[in-house]
Amino acid sequence: MSKGYIIASENIYDLAESVVIAKRTCSSNQHRGIERIKIRKNPLDVLAHQIAGLVLEYGEISIDEIIDTLSKAYCFRELEAQQVERVVEFLRDIGVISVAENQGRKILRKGRRTRRYYYSVTMIVDTKNYEVVDVMSNRIIGELDERFVAKEISPGVAIVLGGSIWRILEIEGEKIYAEPVESIEGSIPKWIGQQIPVDRRIAREVCSLFKLIAMSGKDSSKVISTYPMDQGSFERLSSLVNNHISRGYPLPGERLILIEGWREPGLSIAVIHTCLGSRGNETLGLYISSFTGPLISYRATPYALILASTRSLSLRDLERLLSSWESEDEVISRVINAARSSGAYKWYVVAAAKKMGLMDKDVSFDEAMKYVKYLEGTVVNEEAIGDMVHEELDIDSLLEMLRGIKSGDIRIATLDLTEPTPLGEEIYRGVSGFERVRSQSIPTDLAAELVRRRLEEKEAQLVCIMCGYSENRRVKDLPESLSCPSCGSVFLGVNKYGYEGARDLVRRIAKDPRVLKDPRALSDDEKKVVDLLRRSADLVATYGKKAVLVMMGRGIGPETARDILSSSISDTDMYLKILEKEKTYISTKKYWD
Structure with a gap:
């Protein structure tokens, strides 16, 4: 007989989930099911x-x-x-x-x-990957698939990538620009994309396992004889579960929902402990968000729903939302309407449009999103919400729980705390990915050094505005003071945007300066190039190599470069100012580019 070992993380939910799945996999009775197989009706x-x-x-x-x-x-x-x-x-x-x-x-x-x-036309939707770029060093720090980008990513969102927290600045083409941050206030970092959902039956048995461990005390024999775990795993689970109980906190389970809340710096957190599974808690999150809107963000796990807000969270209000609903039709309507406002829904609309032949399979998500609003009320829209409900939600489990609350079969306990319960800590720090995050505190001198290295590796085209001499040089190879090797002029313009005819344009003007006085002699684009070269040449004449380096920054033209150069009190200060201007440019580019 084959033998296998499961290596779980120290998070007790990961550990208990692994134990339950292993037990069900090896079982020969009717309780061996790991997930319910649902065949979608009328796709x-x-x-x-x-x-x-x-x-x-x-x-x-x-x-x-x-x-x-x-x-x-x-x-x-x-x-x-x-x-x-x-x-x-x-x-x-x-x-x-x-x-x-x-x-x-x-x-x-x-x-x-x-x-x-x-x-x-195929039922399988092709997806592409987006490169995530550190705006500070221009280094690619990872890739995100299109589905995750559609569902979770927008400017200002915090994600966990490579074990560090990053704030998204902008999505540009197939690149996502991000900056490292030490900590996040006002949101829960997002760190995972699509995962195999944990079925409600698994989640309920995990909660039951905690109760069995609590009743067993230090005697591991009954638990280990029922579940395939070693002594060390039992001790890890037993230690945390009994720590939770010894503080007077109730264990959440099939008949008890525990709502706890506490404050983090700049953030109110609430955790609703349920045993609804991945889809059930995602549905619960949509139901609650239908009342709160964007004021509260949420992250669903198989065992709890994490809510976060910069405002105070009322646990009593959350309890009322679960106990004071009017009708099941209203609950379903709220869930569906909230789903339509989610990033996930946009992904499903685009996917449905491709699977139904309305869009080419190679159309990018960004391009496809331009047409999504025209699909409201169509069969594409109907298919999208049907597919999303089937794949992501479990409305039946939510309704069953709400009925139980209303009938009194399920009770709710609330805890207004200064710090999370042991189980709440496991959910928030573990399942939300915080225990996997390392510090992103970057010293300012290191940040400045990264910016310097990036800019010095760039190639600049310098054009003498007196004679038209042109050359391409890497910034790091330039001398501190610059002059034209052909005529000796210090007025070297930076052809920042790579206008191909810059050299010939300058030579044409040098031969006949009257061209500048004839409003019809130059096109609008040529006039812009001449203006750019002149203003950048003035900076190069004054600041030399530094002027070229500053103008290599994203979105930094002569005027912005002049402000940076004239106000910087040191090289480190200059590089940090460049970085801030670049971040502003990346974040606002779409509004004025």
Whole structure:
């Protein structure tokens, strides 16, 4: 018989989860299930593809025949005519099929795109990766996949990457610019993308395992005989669980929801301990956010929901949200509407548009997002929310919990604390990724040195505005004082944006200066180049190599460079000012570029 070992982290939720899954995997009874297999009902993207395939196969086919054929498949067993008609209308509008009337029946025939649609559209969406760039050193610090970027990333968001915290400045093309930060106030850093969800049954058994450990005291025999763990694992779990209980805190479980809250620097934290699993707590997070909006951010884990806000969090208000709901339809509506406002939903809309042939599979997410607003009310929109609910949410588990609270079968305990409970600490510091984060405190002299090295590696094109002489040199190879090797002038302009005709333009003006006085002699672009070269040449004449180096910064032109050079009290100060201007440029570029 094969033998295997599971190496878990010290976080007790990771450890207990591993133990429960191992036990269920090895079990021969009915409780061995690890996750429920849910087959999605009536996926519209698959329906569209199947309709195109049937039209290709039979040449023409009626809607009744489509329903009769497809309803034999399990996922389409409850297929309704209205759904088919909506998808047929969509396929007709994009040229995949044509529709004719015959004795009151709609007959579907091939369209101009039928064959290409059927053989090119796939149910698997290609995704690309974004490089994350440290704005300070221009070093690539990692990659994020498109799905995670769509769901989690926007300017100002904090993420954990490479074991450090980074604040996102801007997304530009396929690059994401970020700056290192020592700590985050006002948000919970995001550190993971798509993971295999933990089923509610696993989460509930983890909570039950904690209760079993609490009842066992120091006697490990019953626990170890039931669950495949060693003595060291038991002691780790037992130590923390009993520490939690010894302080007078209740253990959360199937019949008890524990809501605890405390303050971090600049941040109010609340943890709602439930045993709803990954999807259930994500659904709970959307339900609560439907009341609070963007004032409160949340992170769902299989065992709890973490809430964070720069404002004070009322635990009583959270308790009321869970106990004072009006109807199940209202709960579902709130969850769906909140889901539509999420970054994840945008990803699903784009994915559905690609899977249904409305967008080319190679279209970038940024480009696709320009058209998302036009898809409201379409079958693409309906498919997106259906796919998201199936993949990410567990509305049934949330409703079951809310019913239990209202009936009194499930009670809620609240703890207003100065520091988290032992279990709360494990959730917040462990599952949220804080225990995996190292300090990002970077000394100012090191930050300045990184900026200097980056800028000195850049290549600058210098153009003498007196004679037109031009050369390309790396900044670090330039002497401190600069002059033209051809005519000796100190007025060397920096062709920062790489205008190809800069040298010829200057030579043309040098031969006939009257060109500058003729408003029709130069194009608008040429006038801008001349102005840039003149202003940058004035700086080079005054500051030499430093002027060139400063203008190598992102978004730093002659005027900004002059401000930096004239106000800097030291080289370190100068490099730090460059960095701040670069960050401002990256963050605001999209508004004025």
